[in-house]
Amino acid sequence: MSAFNDLLAFQRQTEALSSVAERLGWDQETVMPRGATEQRAEEIGAMEEVLHERRTDPRIGEWLSVAEPENEVEARILQLIDRDYTRTNRIPARLAAELARVTSRAQGIWAEARANDAPQDFLPTLDQVLMLKREEAAALADGGDLYDALLEDYEPDTTAAEIARVFDAMRPRLVALRDDIMGADRQPQPLTGHFPQETQLRLARACAGAFGYDWSRGRMDIAVHPFSSGRWQDSRITTRVVETDPFNCIYSTIHEVGHSSYELGIDPDYAFTPLGRGVSMGVHESQSRIYENQMGRGRAFTGWLFNRMSDAFDGLNIANADDFYATVNRVTPGFIRTEADEVQYNLHIMLRFDLERDLISGRLDTDDLVEAWNSRFQKDFGVAVDRPAHGVLQDVHWSVGLFGYFPTYALGNVYAGCLNAAMRKNVPDLAQALAEGDAAPGVEWLRENVQRHGGLLPPRDLIEQATGAAISPDPLLDYLEEKFGAIYGL
Amino acid sequence: MSAFNDLLAFQRQTEALSSVAERLGWDQETVMPRGATEQRAEEIGAMEEVLHERRTDPRIGEWLSVAEPENEVEARILQLIDRDYTRTNRIPARLAAELARVTSRAQGIWAEARANDAPQDFLPTLDQVLMLKREEAAALADGGDLYDALLEDYEPDTTAAEIARVFDAMRPRLVALRDDIMGADRQPQPLTGHFPQETQLRLARACAGAFGYDWSRGRMDIAVHPFSSGRWQDSRITTRVVETDPFNCIYSTIHEVGHSSYELGIDPDYAFTPLGRGVSMGVHESQSRIYENQMGRGRAFTGWLFNRMSDAFDGLNIANADDFYATVNRVTPGFIRTEADEVQYNLHIMLRFDLERDLISGRLDTDDLVEAWNSRFQKDFGVAVDRPAHGVLQDVHWSVGLFGYFPTYALGNVYAGCLNAAMRKNVPDLAQALAEGDAAPGVEWLRENVQRHGGLLPPRDLIEQATGAAISPDPLLDYLEEKFGAIYGL
Numbered sequence: 001m002s003a004f005n006d007l008l009a010f011q012r013q014t015e016a017l018s019s020v021a022e023r024l025g026w027d028q029e030t031v032m033p034r035g036a037t038e039q040r041a042e043e044i045g046a047m048e049e050v051l052h053e054r055r056t057d058p059r060i061g062e063w064l065s066v067a068e069p070e071n072e073v074e075a076r077i078l079q080l081i082d083r084d085y086t087r088t089n090r091i092p093a094r095l096a097a098e099l100a101r102v103t104s105r106a107q108g109i110w111a112e113a114r115a116n117d118a119p120q121d122f123l124p125t126l127d128q129v130l131m132l133k134r135e136e137a138a139a140l141a142d143g144g145d146l147y148d149a150l151l152e153d154y155e156p157d158t159t160a161a162e163i164a165r166v167f168d169a170m171r172p173r174l175v176a177l178r179d180d181i182m183g184a185d186r187q188p189q190p191l192t193g194h195f196p197q198e199t200q201l202r203l204a205r206a207c208a209g210a211f212g213y214d215w216s217r218g219r220m221d222i223a224v225h226p227f228s229s230g231r232w233q234d235s236r237i238t239t240r241v242v243e244t245d246p247f248n249c250i251y252s253t254i255h256e257v258g259h260s261s262y263e264l265g266i267d268p269d270y271a272f273t274p275l276g277r278g279v280s281m282g283v284h285e286s287q288s289r290i291y292e293n294q295m296g297r298g299r300a301f302t303g304w305l306f307n308r309m310s311d312a313f314d315g316l317n318i319a320n321a322d323d324f325y326a327t328v329n330r331v332t333p334g335f336i337r338t339e340a341d342e343v344q345y346n347l348h349i350m351l352r353f354d355l356e357r358d359l360i361s362g363r364l365d366t367d368d369l370v371e372a373w374n375s376r377f378q379k380d381f382g383v384a385v386d387r388p389a390h391g392v393l394q395d396v397h398w399s400v401g402l403f404g405y406f407p408t409y410a411l412g413n414v415y416a417g418c419l420n421a422a423m424r425k426n427v428p429d430l431a432q433a434l435a436e437g438d439a440a441p442g443v444e445w446l447r448e449n450v451q452r453h454g455g456l457l458p459p460r461d462l463i464e465q466a467t468g469a470a471i472s473p474d475p476l477l478d479y480l481e482e483k484f485g486a487i488y489g490l
Numbered sequence: 491m492s493a494f495n496d497l498l499a500f501q502r503q504t505e506a507l508s509s510v511a512e513r514l515g516w517d518q519e520t521v522m523p524r525g526a527t528e529q530r531a532e533e534i535g536a537m538e539e540v541l542h543e544r545r546t547d548p549r550i551g552e553w554l555s556v557a558e559p560e561n562e563v564e565a566r567i568l569q570l571i572d573r574d575y576t577r578t579n580r581i582p583a584r585l586a587a588e589l590a591r592v593t594s595r596a597q598g599i600w601a602e603a604r605a606n607d608a609p610q611d612f613l614p615t616l617d618q619v620l621m622l623k624r625e626e627a628a629a630l631a632d633g634g635d636l637y638d639a640l641l642e643d644y645e646p647d648t649t650a651a652e653i654a655r656v657f658d659a660m661r662p663r664l665v666a667l668r669d670d671i672m673g674a675d676r677q678p679q680p681l682t683g684h685f686p687q688e689t690q691l692r693l694a695r696a697c698a699g700a701f702g703y704d705w706s707r708g709r710m711d712i713a714v715h716p717f718s719s720g721r722w723q724d725s726r727i728t729t730r731v732v733e734t735d736p737f738n739c740i741y742s743t744i745h746e747v748g749h750s751s752y753e754l755g756i757d758p759d760y761a762f763t764p765l766g767r768g769v770s771m772g773v774h775e776s777q778s779r780i781y782e783n784q785m786g787r788g789r790a791f792t793g794w795l796f797n798r799m800s801d802a803f804d805g806l807n808i809a810n811a812d813d814f815y816a817t818v819n820r821v822t823p824g825f826i827r828t829e830a831d832e833v834q835y836n837l838h839i840m841l842r843f844d845l846e847r848d849l850i851s852g853r854l855d856t857d858d859l860v861e862a863w864n865s866r867f868q869k870d871f872g873v874a875v876d877r878p879a880h881g882v883l884q885d886v887h888w889s890v891g892l893f894g895y896f897p898t899y900a901l902g903n904v905y906a907g908c909l910n911a912a913m914r915k916n917v918p919d920l921a922q923a924l925a926e927g928d929a930a931p932g933v934e935w936l937r938e939n940v941q942r943h944g945g946l947l948p949p950r951d952l953i954e955q956a957t958g959a960a961i962s963p964d965p966l967l968d969y970l971e972e973k974f975g976a977i978y979g980l
Contacts, residue, residue, distance in 0.1 A: 017537070216524055
């Protein structure tokens with residue numbers, strides 16, 4: 001056996017164990033008995049210790065130092081293993097353990113502070129988390145930028161400065177579009193009524209099928225916060241049901257189908273290697289978003305959905321497919337990121353991106369965080385935050401140490417904008433198929449140009465190769481202005 | 491830290507990892523997408539390799555050699571760890587790998603041979619399995635009896651000779667009882683009709699509740715072959731539904747509730763130690779059987795069940811609770827062990843016990859196995875096996891190498907007979923409670939006298955301490971003769 005093969009065999013087992021650990025998370029959020037939380041914590045802790053030991057196994061370093069790649073695929077595999085090995089080894093065991101301990105505790109404190117609308121109960125803990133994350137970032141950065149070092153875990157091969165340039169270009173056009181929409185005379189009607197759970201789930205299954213979800217390698221369950229989990233032959237989605245709002249269930253489902261289909265669409269030869277997973281959170285989000293928004297919330301697909309929902313719920317309070325399209329895409333003021341529409345969503349992200357960079361750099365103190373959040377929100381959204389649970393306390397991310405994660409949501413939207421422009425050009429019959437409840441032509445284009453490559457190409461190369469153009473926020477902004485301009489008669 | 495504490499901390503993680511591995515099995519049989527079989531095999535293989543490495547870790551030997559137990563509980567923990575460590579180390583890695591490879595293949599070959607009623611397609615493979623199991627037994631036995639060495643994995647602290655003495659005492663009385671029943675004038679009516687799945691599952695849930703199943707630490711799903719899985723805070727049951735036979739679903743459920751409740755009833759202080767699981771397969775089966783048969787199929791509980799089923803299915807073809815009791819306990823000729831009634835079940839086991847001892851010792855050649863099975867079946871059951879799938883090919887056990895497992899089913903019945911006699915004496919209000927659909931007084935007695943001890947006491951000590959009498963098949967046989975004598979008017 002060559003060093004490369006030895007390394008790959010070792011990695012294969014690590015990937016299998018990591019898949020097992022991920023499935024424990026799925027189990028916990030969907031089917032686990034409620035009284036099993038302490039036991040599950042022990043099980044997850046034991047798996048993580050096994051995985052950590054493998055990821056820092058000195059044999060990896062020895063294999064890496066002598067392995068000779070025979071082609072570009074092997075070279076990329078070595079590069080990804082090297083990146084993970086280097087990063088894992090840079091974090092002292094004491095710091096990793098302390099981070100795990102503090103963030104696990106912090107999540108509970110955050111949840112309680114949010115329930116009580118009491119940021120002062122959470123901020124001292126956030127300070128602890130921040131201190132540890134800065135220490136982690138310093139260990140990882142090796143003299144470079146702290147925030148960039150954290151970002152690399154979620155969106156490798158980019159920098160905060162590059163992202164800031166993209167975001168800065170987007171903000172004025174998004175704010176202007178939002179203001180125009182809010183001031184428009186034409187305002188779509190909301191969907192109202194009672195929509196029984198079973199019917200919603202049946203519709204959600206039909207939508208997952210319309211987007212080509214492979215039920216032989218997946219399943220759908222209910223979870224409090226929808227997510228997808230797993231890869232290769234087993235990638236599962238979850239959804240939620242609010243009986244007054246069927247769009248919540250339907251579009252959560254299509255979104256998660258996007259994530260899952262990315263994993264399931266990767267070249268099966270890459271399974272159990274570092275190439276066998278989505279290459280970055282941004283690219284992942286580009287798939288979930290283009291399924292959910294550019295295809296799922298487009299006029300063509302919503303026409304099909306209008307008929308299905310009218311049948312399933314025995315009539316709707318919306319008169320026709322055009323009005324329904326506007327209803328699906330309604331823009332309303334709101335404080336909550338996860339409930340935001342396509343126009344405002346990225347503004348929520350930019351706010352968090354700027355604040356978290358300042359928190360990591362130390363330019364912003366947690367004592368001033370509430371004030372910073374609220375004034376920025378007033379500026380970008382034109383309304384005042386009414387309570388902390390609707391402001392700084394709304395997201396779990398910072399409590400569990402996910403600094404550097406937020407921008408990938410908006411990057412995903414930017415990538416989706418680029419991909420959508422190219423896809424529409426290359427798949428002329430897509431709208432016709434979507435109007436018949438069939439996203440297959442779009443899904444196939446995405447599988448061929450994005451999904452099948454897995455981790456082979458860095459995010460930027462992947463998107464640019466797929467679209468034949470440099471990454472830019474313009475396609476997304478053009479799409480939003482055109483779409484919402486038409487809906488709101490701007 | 492003392493050596494004992496170091497060893498216990500190490501063991502704690504192994505137990506947690508083993509619990510994770512077991513849950514993979516649950517997932518596979520209940521919720522896994524059908525296309526994920528290859529991936530799952532890799533995941534299970536990786537977990538088993540991690541577990542094997544831990545179980546043979548030389549540090550265990552070092553800790554064992556210096557650890558000083560401070561009380562009987564610690565002494566028993568060391569004894570159980572020592573037993574497992576010694577056994578695992580006695581099996582050469584090459585043999586363990588070969589056994590895993592051959593039995594995994596053999597299971598598929600057996601399933602196909604059974605489907606085709608073609609024993610000749612399976613017997614050469616069975617020969618291979620047997621050869622490896624004999625080699626394993628020789629490694630484990632260290633000069634002692636081969637079959638006893640295999641038995642220890644399932645029923646420690648007993649011997650085949652002891653079991654044979656018990657079985658030999660049972661056989662004539664069981665055969666005589668079966669003959670009397672078959673010849674009786676009074677024969678209970680079968681239950682007939684169509685029983686919808688949802689109603690069956692609702693009833694099964696009610697029965698699980700009646701037997702005190704803790705839903706906060708468990709759940710119920712559907713599986714092809716019902717089983718229970720897990721322990722401590724998370725022990726799940728499965729059931730199956732045959733729409734012409736609701737007893738299948740109901741009594742499978744109560745049986746699995748017995749297994750699960752044993753695990754959930756163990757002293758929580760023993761969690762993540764070798765004491766935190768049922769002490770043997772026989773004791774495990776005693777719990778599932780006493781729930782299912784002595785309580786679940788008794789006159790008191792079936793009276794309650796008759797009313798519940800009459801309501802749920804809007805009438806039955808059985809006139810009253812007495813007739814229903816007889817219907818539930820109908821004895822009919824049959825070839826299949828898993829469908830056998832209380833009277834004939836143990837005869838099925840004894841046949842297998844005798845044959846598998848002869849196979850392991852080499853007294854019986856696989857070439858003669860079909861003939862040996864068929865002639866023994868004719869002798870014990872009074873009918874001729876009509877096809878191999880109803881005879882030697884019916885059970886999966888031998889194909890996967892489970893030699894020594896079968897007798898624990900009948901031992902469980904013997905233990906259940908002993909426990910039932912003591913329980914009825916010590917819990918005088920049990921029948922009254924069962925008649926009201928509440929098994930709590932019986933469940934509490936079993937929890938206090940059997941379940942909570944987990945692995946603390948060896949099987950024999952446990953049963954004898956609970957009952958105050960030596961283990962004997964007499965209580966079971968007395969119970970069967972009295973019960974079926976009354977039903978069949980003998």
